[in-house]
Amino acid sequence: MEFKELTVDELSQGYVWDESAGAYICIFCGERFEEGLIHSSHGRMLTAERAVKEHITDAHGGVFDGLTSLDKQIHGLSDSQRDILEGMYMEKDNKTLATELGISVATVRTHKFNIQRMKREAKILLALLEQIENPDVVNERKRLDPKSDGGQEPFAYQDNEFEINRLHPFFTQFNLK
Ligand SMILES: [Zn+2]
Numbered sequence: 001m002e003f004k005e006l007t008v009d010e011l012s013q014g015y016v017w018d019e020s021a022g023a024y025i026c027i028f029c030g031e032r033f034e035e036g037l038i039h040s041s042h043g044r045m046l047t048a049e050r051a052v053k054e055h056i057t058d059a060h061g062g063v064f065d066g067l068t069s070l071d072k073q074i075h076g077l078s079d080s081q082r083d084i085l086e087g088m089y090m091e092k093d094n095k096t097l098a099t100e101l102g103i104s105v106a107t108v109r110t111h112k113f114n115i116q117r118m119k120r121e122a123k124i125l126l127a128l129l130e131q132i133e134n135p136d137v138v139n140e141r142k143r144l145d146p147k148s149d150g151g152q153e154p155f156a157y158q159d160n161e162f163e164i165n166r167l168h169p170f171f172t173q174f175n176l177k
Helices: 008-013 048-060 063-068 079-089 094-101 105-133 135-144
Strands: 015-018 023-026 032-034 039-041 044-046
Touching: 008 015, 008 063, 015 048, 023 048, 032 048, 039 048, 044 048, 048 063, 063 079, 079 094, 079 105, 094 105, 105 135
Parallel strands: none
Antiparallel strands: 015 023, 023 032, 039 044
């Protein structure tokens, strides 16, 4: 598995389960936590999953900081969008945020409005790409198509030109197969 293949859920939790390695892997640095081994942290014994969760907090400041610390080319956020998101994460009100960032409350509101618009657009884009890239969705559509003869080869989308994971060294130092 490569970074581009991580799901929203995996990005949100900050780690993936690697079936073949029998380990949880931090998506930010690639550190592995093998299932079946006892992991120790701060003098306590932890399961692998608990250990990877604590690692993300200890080593990366949590998932939010981990994601916002990624290369700009990965997360695609401008500096001001990131500032606004960080303020929202810290539960700061618009007035406090405006003062801290040296902008007006109206500008803070505009940034927040634009972020919500980006969220809506990102969800629609994900749903559209599901129609193109997800073999289950594509095959179901073809199966239900009355014009289809039903004898088509099963579809599996491949686009090897798209190599965004190469942009960030973290995502190439571990090989999630
Ligand atoms: Zn890590």
